[in-house]
Amino acid sequence: MTQVAAELSVAGVRVTFGEATVLDAVTLHAPPGAVVGIVGPNGSGKTTLLRTIYRSVRPTGGIVTIDGTDLTAMPVRAAARTTAAVLQNGSGAPELTVAEAVGLGRNPHHALFSRDTEADHRAVADALARTGVTAFADRTIGSLSGGERQRVLLARALAQEPRLLVLDELTNHLDVRARFELLALIRSTGITTLAVLHELDLAVRCCDRLVVLDHGRVVAAGAVLDVMTPELLRDVFGVVATAAPHADGVIRLRYAANPLAEP
Numbered sequence: 401m402t403q404v405a406a407e408l409s410v411a412g413v414r415v416t417f418g419e420a421t422v423l424d425a426v427t428l429h430a431p432p433g434a435v436v437g438i439v440g441p442n443g444s445g446k447t448t449l450l451r452t453i454y455r456s457v458r459p460t461g462g463i464v465t466i467d468g469t470d471l472t473a474m475p476v477r478a479a480a481r482t483t484a485a486v487l488q489n490g491s492g493a494p495e496l497t498v499a500e501a502v503g504l505g506r507n508p509h510h511a512l513f514s515r516d517t518e519a520d521h522r523a524v525a526d527a528l529a530r531t532g533v534t535a536f537a538d539r540t541i542g543s544l545s546g547g548e549r550q551r552v553l554l555a556r557a558l559a560q561e562p563r564l565l566v567l568d569e570l571t572n573h574l575d576v577r578a579r580f581e582l583l584a585l586i587r588s589t590g591i592t593t594l595a596v597l598h599e600l601d602l603a604v605r606c607c608d609r610l611v612v613l614d615h616g617r618v619v620a621a622g623a624v625l626d627v628m629t630p631e632l633l634r635d636v637f638g639v640v641a642t643a644a645p646h647a648d649g650v651i652r653l654r655y656a657a658n659p660l661a662e663p
Contacts, residue, residue, distance in 0.1 A: 404432075404563055405432040405433040405563055405564075405590060405591055405592045406432060406466045406467055406482065406563035406564045406592045407429075407430070407431060407432050407466070407467050407468075407592070408428075408429070408430040408453070408464075408465075408466055408564055408592060408594065409428075409429050409430075409464070409465045409466075409468075410426055410427055410428045410429075410449075410452075410453070410462070410463075410464050411427050411462055411463050411464075411465070412425050412426070412427055412461060412462035412463070413425070413426045413427070413449070413452060413459045413461070413462035413463070413464060414426070414459060414460045414461035414462055415445075415448055415452060415457055415459050415460055415616075416460045421616060422445050422448045422616050423445045423448055423449060423452070423459075423616045423617075424615075424616045424617050425462070425617065426445070426449060426462070426613070426616070426617065426618055427462075427618060427621075428611045428618060428621055429621075430564075430592050430593075430594055430609070431592070432592055433590050433591070433592055434592060434593070434608045434609055435586065435587055435593045435595065435606065435607050435608050435609075436592075436593065436594050436595070436607060436608065436609045436610070436611060437595055437596075437597050437603040437606070437607035437609070437610045437611070438450070438594060438595065438596045438597070438610075438611050438613065439596075439597055439600060439603050439610060439611070439612055439613070440612055440613035440614055440636070441614060441636065441637065444613040444614050444615060444616065445613050445615075445616040446596045446613055447568055447596060449613065450485070450566050450567075450568050450594065450596055452464065453471070453483070453564075453566055453594065454483050454485040454566050455471060455472070455479055455483075458472065459472075466482055466483070466563070466564060471483075477508050480507075480508035480560070481508045481509065481560070481561070481562070482562060482563055482564060483562055483563075483564045483565075483566060484505070484556075484557035484558075484560040484562035484564070484565055484566070485557070485565075485566040485567075485568070486550075486553045486554055486556075486557050486565070486566070486567045486568065486570055487568045488568050488569050488572060493541065494540060494541045494542030495540055495541070495542065496540065496541050497537065497538055497539065497540055497541075498528070498533055498536045498537050498538070498539055498540075498541065498544070498552050498555075499524065499528070499537040499538065501541055501552055501556055502524050502527055502528060502533075502552060502555045502556045502559050503516070503520070503524050503559065504556055505523075505524075505527065505555075505556040505557060505558070505559030505560035506520045506523060506524065506559055506560070508560060509560075509561070523559050523561060524559050526558075526559075527555040527556070527558040527559035528555055530555070530558060530585070530588075530589070531551045531552070531554050531555040531558065531585060532551060532585075533548065533551050533552055533555055536548060536552070546573055546574055546578075547574050547575065547578035547581075547582075550570055550571075550574060550578070550582060551582070551585075553570075554570070554582065554585065554586070558589065558591075562591060563591065563592065564591065564592050564593075564594070565586070565589070565591050565592070565593040565594070565595075566593075566594050566595075567586070567593065567594070567595040567596065568596050569596050569597065569598050570582060570586075570595065571583065571597065571598075571599070571602060572598060579599075579602060583602060583605075583606040584606075586606075587606065595607070600628075600633075600637065600653055601652070601653050603624075604624050604628055604643050604651045604652065604653055605650055605651060605652065607624060608623075608624075609621070609622060609623060609624070609627075610622070610623075610624055610627045610628065611627075612627060612632065612636060614636050619632070619636060620632055620636075624643065624651050625643060625644075625645070625651065628643035628651075628653070629643075630642050633653075634661040638660065638661045638663075639655060639659045639660065639661055640655065640656035640658065640659050640660070640661050641653050641654060641655045641656065641659060642654050
């Protein structure tokens with residue numbers, strides 16, 4: 401599979417549910433091929449932002465563009481070929497085999513009642529191989545571990561051949577090794593990726609850029625070290641910590657002996 405990574409721009413996006421404003425003038429940029437982490441406290445609007453980008457939620461105001469094209473103006477099938485979403489608790493029917501589940505990623509490329517083509521078979525086989533689940537192709541989804549199911553979800557997204565990946569806490573409930581394996585795999589795809597991450601340690605280590613949401617607004621965005629200042633960590637996340645690159649070049653968080661910031 402060869403994909404051209406997309407450029408994502410979100411400009412002044414506002415989302416309201418009734419009287420509640422969930423996103424307020426949210427603006428961000430994801431350059432082609434970048435892994436952009438979305439972080440923030442619970443209830444800050446992270447999942448709503450992702451749902452807006454993959455068109456599950458229509459914004460009240462503002463615009464989302466991919467390579468300069470208004471996402472809401474794109475035909476449904478064209479949008480589905482552009483963006484693939486991997487969501488929490490989205491493993492699908494447990495009786496499906498892994499190959500069948502990954503094959504669902506080809507649906508946006510099919511006309512009504514069309515048969516699978518050689519290109520479909522190649523895309524599915526490649527996605528299975530890239531995610532390391534070829535050996536599970538004939539097993540059912542229900543027989544897999546949590547980490548294996550997450551890999552299958554990612555394989556389905558890759559089979560879709562998207563130019564933008566939208567990931568909602570893909571590493572939740574996984575053990576340490578599985579988390580690092582999945583994030584390394586995502587980085588290796590070269591696809592522009594927007595990922596909500598619950599763990600700040602993983603976000604600073606694995607992302608090119610970060611966007612910090614708080615109460616539905618962007619309070620910081622940019623390179624990891626520019627964003628993760630001690631002041632922001634204290635004011636937004638309530639912890640005393642610093643982010644710094646170590647000798648190996650990896651950025652890590654270092655928490656104080658008493659990491660809880662004063663209210």
